[in-house]
Amino acid sequence: MNTAVAVAAAAGKEAWQLKPKTIPPPIALTVHSEPPAAAAPAPAAAAAAAAADGDVSVVLQPHSYDFNGKLYMPSPAPTEGYPPVFIYCDNLSDKRLRFAMVMPDGTTKPYRTIHAGEKNRQQAYANETWSIIDAAGKDVVPRFKVTQVNQWVVVPRK
Numbered sequence: 001m002n003t004a005v006a007v008a009a010a011a012g013k014e015a016w017q018l019k020p021k022t023i024p025p026p027i028a029l030t031v032h033s034e035p036p037a038a039a040a041p042a043p044a045a046a047a048a049a050a051a052a053d054g055d056v057s058v059v060l061q062p063h064s065y066d067f068n069g070k071l072y073m074p075s076p077a078p079t080e081g082y083p084p085v086f087i088y089c090d091n092l093s094d095k096r097l098r099f100a101m102v103m104p105d106g107t108t109k110p111y112r113t114i115h116a117g118e119k120n121r122q123q124a125y126a127n128e129t130w131s132i133i134d135a136a137g138k139d140v141v142p143r144f145k146v147t148q149v150n151q152w153v154v155v156p157r158k
Helices: 003-010 043-053
Strands: 065-067 070-072 084-091 097-102 108-114 119-125 129-133 151-155
Touching (some): 084 097, 084 129, 097 119, 108 119, 108 129
Parallel strands (some): 084 151
Antiparallel strands (some): 084 119, 097 108, 097 129
């Protein structure tokens, strides 16, 4: 029996109940409320611009996105193998959509639902092909290869 466990047993406590003698001081963080001056357009603005042009595309943005109160920064995924990643969808449309993995034969396998006006995420693997589909199984964005960790797809309003 080690010393800490013996001391805990003598005090009538389990070893996991012991507290450290000193607690390190907290780390000071600076939080900026304003985005950087050269920030990329917000996802909604990019989607609105794409909708105005009648063109829908998967836009890879170099800034972080908010999902359930946390920020996720896209970064390049390895180009070899299939490491696990997340893909996110910002559904600005009025339709309920789903993430769909594109199978080798070209068919799609539906996964998580993305409700109208909401965001959702799906675990995937880098270098796979995915799409966002409607209730009829029709692609609402062009099929895309997962090339980023925390990759975002924006579906604009129609």
